Amino acid sequence: MEIPARDAAHMARAVELAGHGHGTTSPNPVVGCVVLDAAGQVAGEGFHAYAGGPHAEVAALAEAGERARGGTAYVTLEPCDHTGRTGPCSRALLEAGVARVVIAVSDPNPKAAGGAARLRSHGVEVIAGVLAGAAERANEEWLTYARLGRSHVTWKFAATLDGRSAAADGTSQWITSAESRADVHRMRAAADAIVAGIGTVLADDPHLTARSAPSAESTAPPAEGGGDRAGRGGRVPLRVVVDTEGRTPQSARVLDDRAPTLVAVAHDAGTELKADLLRLPRHAAGLDLHALLKELAAREVVSVFVEGGPTLAGAFVRQGLVDRVVAYVAPALLGSGRAALGAAGVGTIGEIHRLTFDEISPIGPDVRLIARPREPGREK
Numbered sequence: 001m002e003i004p005a006r007d008a009a010h011m012a013r014a015v016e017l018a019g020h021g022h023g024t025t026s027p028n029p030v031v032g033c034v035v036l037d038a039a040g041q042v043a044g045e046g047f048h049a050y051a052g053g054p055h056a057e058v059a060a061l062a063e064a065g066e067r068a069r070g071g072t073a074y075v076t077l078e079p080c081d082h083t084g085r086t087g088p089c090s091r092a093l094l095e096a097g098v099a100r101v102v103i104a105v106s107d108p109n110p111k112a113a114g115g116a117a118r119l120r121s122h123g124v125e126v127i128a129g130v131l132a133g134a135a136e137r138a139n140e141e142w143l144t145y146a147r148l149g150r151s152h153v154t155w156k157f158a159a160t161l162d163g164r165s166a167a168a169d170g171t172s173q174w175i176t177s178a179e180s181r182a183d184v185h186r187m188r189a190a191a192d193a194i195v196a197g198i199g200t201v202l203a204d205d206p207h208l209t210a211r212s213a214p215s216a217e218s219t220a221p222p223a224e225g226g227g228d229r230a231g232r233g234g235r236v237p238l239r240v241v242v243d244t245e246g247r248t249p250q251s252a253r254v255l256d257d258r259a260p261t262l263v264a265v266a267h268d269a270g271t272e273l274k275a276d277l278l279r280l281p282r283h284a285a286g287l288d289l290h291a292l293l294k295e296l297a298a299r300e301v302v303s304v305f306v307e308g309g310p311t312l313a314g315a316f317v318r319q320g321l322v323d324r325v326v327a328y329v330a331p332a333l334l335g336s337g338r339a340a341l342g343a344a345g346v347g348t349i350g351e352i353h354r355l356t357f358d359e360i361s362p363i364g365p366d367v368r369l370i371a372r373p374r375e376p377g378r379e380k
């Protein structure tokens with residue numbers, strides 16, 4: 001299908017608008033919308049800011065007012081056809097008299113889908129699939145969650161140019177620059193949960209909070225307006241410890257009251273730990289991480305950030321559960337010491353995990369690399 005350049009340009013703007021909601025809409029998607037009047041002039045723009053708040057279409061239609069009549073709406077996700085926290089956008093578009101609706105990605109959420117069909121049945125011209133790749137990328141966490149019924153996984157690590165995350169004596173502070181570490185905090189704060197393995201908890205006793213000084217950081221809640229504010233605005237990420245045998249010390253910082261914490265243990269672990277325990281099936285030497293991500297999704301955790309250590313990261317890679325890798329690479333060499341990634345189920349070169357570099361950005365003196373698996377969603 002030939003896509004008119006004009007449609008692609010307006011959809012690109014809608015994708016950009018969707019990005020404004022990144023990190024605050026969970027458990028809802030990020031969505032952007034541009035409304036043109038009948039003459040093709042931009043009449044309204046909107047994005048979804050937090051769960052319970054107006055959907056992108058409603059926000060853009062409110063700005064457009066009467067000018068939407070006979071116009072075109074560009075939406076990054078198929079308009080919903082349900083009454084959930086808010087009313088159906090399909091109806092809002094019909095009532096506004098929009099003549100044409102251009103959609104990037106169809107809605108995989110069975111409760112909300114059907115907007116495209118509803119609009120068509122009322123004589124609205126609907127075009128789907130415009131700039132779908134860019135819209136998918138902007139919404140990758142939520143689309144993974146909605147399609148696969150599990151949380152989306154970002155694995156982040158910091159390493160030297162020779163791929164090491166600690167020196168031979170275990171010291172690792174700091175391999176990357178202050179700029180890189182600030183960037184990590186920003187990324188981490190957009191996730192619904194931060195996941196670490198028991199090895200990291202025992203070795204570093206981390207807080208696993210989004211910032212080192214949580215008092216100064218609390219994310220501002222969405223401005224004014226009602227809604228249940230179930231989005232990330234004002235909410236701190238859940239902390240998750242993958243601790244097969246339940247060895248987390250009762251005094252560990254991760255169990256303090258700065259944020260809620262879930263400790264995932266084996267179904268048969270004989271632990272005395274007093275914490276919010278999640279019992280899971282075993283898998284190889286550890287836990288069934290797919291079961292973990294399903295349980296987290298059931299708790300409306302759309303996205304998780306896996307940090308530390310290499311053993312846990314190796315288990316996620318081996319189980320085919322890493323959706324995005326974010327690597328901070330410092331121009332430094334160690335030559336010995338811990339590798340960024342532990343055993344990942346690769347015995348011979350034919351079993352290599354191949355990825356694609358999607359973004360390469362300088363951050364201070366370092367480089368941030370974002371890579372994704374070549375065959376996403378292939379769980380093992």
Ligand code: AOF
Pocket residue numbers: 028029031032047048051052054055056057077078079080083084085086089107109112113
């Ligand atoms: C959004 N924002 O702009 C659009 C959505 O939480 P609810 O009940 O208001 O509805 C959430 C569902 O609506 C969501 O899962 C998605 O399927 C659909 N579209 N959602 O949060 C939006 N357009």
Ligand code: ZN
Pocket residue numbers: 055057079080081087088089090
């Ligand atoms: Zn809607």
